[in-house]
Amino acid sequence: EPYTVKKGRTFDGGMKTYARSNVKCGGQKKSGWQSAVFMVEPGATLKNVIIGKDQMEGVHCEQNGCTIQNVWWEDVCEDALSIKGGSASSVTKVIGGGARSADDKVIQHNGLGTVSIEGFYAQDFGKLYRSCGTCGDKSRKVSLTNVLAVNGKVSLVTVNKNWGDQATLQNIKIKARRWTCASGRRAPLWASPRSWAPVRRGRSASTPPAPSPTHKLEGLQYPMLQDSCLDW
Numbered sequence: 001e002p003y004t005v006k007k008g009r010t011f012d013g014g015m016k017t018y019a020r021s022n023v024k025c026g027g028q029k030k031s032g033w034q035s036a037v038f039m040v041e042p043g044a045t046l047k048n049v050i051i052g053k054d055q056m057e058g059v060h061c062e063q064n065g066c067t068i069q070n071v072w073w074e075d076v077c078e079d080a081l082s083i084k085g086g087s088a089s090s091v092t093k094v095i096g097g098g099a100r101s102a103d104d105k106v107i108q109h110n111g112l113g114t115v116s117i118e119g120f121y122a123q124d125f126g127k128l129y130r131s132c133g134t135c136g137d138k139s140r141k142v143s144l145t146n147v148l149a150v151n152g153k154v155s156l157v158t159v160n161k162n163w164g165d166q167a168t169l170q171n172i173k174i175k176a177r178r179w180t181c182a183s184g185r186r187a188p189l190w191a192s193p194r195s196w197a198p199v200r201r202g203r204s205a206s207t208p209p210a211p212s213p214t215h216k217l218e219g220l221q222y223p224m225l226q227d228s229c230l231d232w
Contacts, residue, residue, distance in 0.1 A: 002036040002060065005044040012048050017074070019052030025077035027103065031056040033082075040066040042086070050074060057082055064090035064111045068097065076102035076125070084111040088139075094120060105130045114141040123150040129167075131159045139164040150175045 003018075005011045023035050033039060035056030040046050042065035051058050053075035059068060064086025071094075073080040080099045083092050090113030098121030099106045106125050109115050110132040122128045128149060131140045142157060142165075149156055149172070156174065159165035 002033065002039045004039040005041060005046050007041040007043045010045040010047065011038070013046075013050070015048050015050060017050040017052045019054035021054070023055050025053060025075070026056060027077070031078060033057065033060045033062060035078075036060040036082070040068070042066065042090070045069060046071055051080070053077070060084070061092050064092050064113050067093045067095065069093075069095045071097040073099035073102075073106075075100070076106060079105040079108045081107045083107070083109045083115060086111045086113045088112050090114070091116060094118070096120065098122060100124050102126055108132065109140050109142065110135045112138055112140065114143070116143050116145075117147060118143075118145045119147070120144075121148050121150075122152070125149075125152055126154045127156070127158050128152065129157045129159075131157075131163075131165050133160055137163055139166075141166045141168075143168040143170070144172060145170045147171075148173045148175075152176045 018037050020035070020037055036058060037051055037055045038046055038049070038059045040059060040061045042063045045067040046059060047069035049071045051071065051073045056077050058073055058076065058080040059071065059082070061068070061081065061083045062085055064083055066083070068081060076099050080102060081094065090111070092113070092115050094107065094115065094117045096119045100123040102125040104126040106122055106127065107115065107117070107129045109129065115129065117129065128147070129142050129144070131142070140159070142159065144157065144167070152174070156172065157167050157169070159167050
C-alpha cells in the first residue's frame with residue numbers, strides 16, 4: 001500500500017527516488033489510491049521526493065489541504081497528483097518540483113477548494129491541471145504562478161465553464177506548439193468531458209498583456225478565455 005504522511009507531519013525524502021515494488025504503470029487505465037506511492041493527509045507535507053516510474057497514480061491528497069514541496073515525477077503514469085475531498089475553503093499547495101512524460105494529466109483536481117501551483121516545471125504532458133468534469137456540480141479554483149511548461153500536448157489548464165471554476169495565471173512561460181488553455185464542458189457522471197473553445201499559442205486578443213500579467217479565467221466565458229490564455 002502507499003506510504004501515508006499523517007496529518008500535521010512532514011515527510012522529507014532527502015531527494016531519493018520512491019516507487020512501488022509491486023505496481024507497474026498501466027498507462028491510462030483507471031486505478032485509485034491503492035496504486036499511489038504516497039498518501040498525504042490534510043495538514044501534512046511531502047517534500048524533497050522523486051517519484052519513480054513504477055506506480056500508477058503518484059501522490060494522492062485524499063482530503064485536500066496538503067502541501068507538496070519540491071516533489072519531482074520522473075515519468076508520470078495515469079496522473080502525478082490527485083486531489084480529492086475537502087471543502088470550499090481547502091487549499092492544497094504545490095511548491096516547486098516538476099513532472100515529465102504525462103500522457104494525460106499531471107494534476108487532477110476532483111475535490112473542492114483551491115489548488116495553488118507555484119514554481120513548477122512540466123515537460124511533455126497532456127494537461128498540467130485538470131478540474132474534474134465528471135465529479136458532480138463542484139466549483140474549483142486553481143492558481144499558477146512562476147510556471148515553466150515545455151511541450152504541452154493539450155492545455156496548461158482545463159477547467160469547467162458551467163460549474164464556475166476559476167483559474168488565475170501569473171508569470172507563465174510556455175514552450176510548445178499546442179494549445180495553451182482550454183475549458184471543459186461539464187458532463188454526466190457516466191460520460192467523459194470534452195474540451196471546447198481552445199486557444200492557440202500567440203496573441204489571440206486585441207490587447208497584448210502587461211509585462212507581468214495576472215490573467216483570470218472565471219467561469220470561462222469565451223471572450224475572457226481568449227484574453228486569458230496567451231503565450232508570453
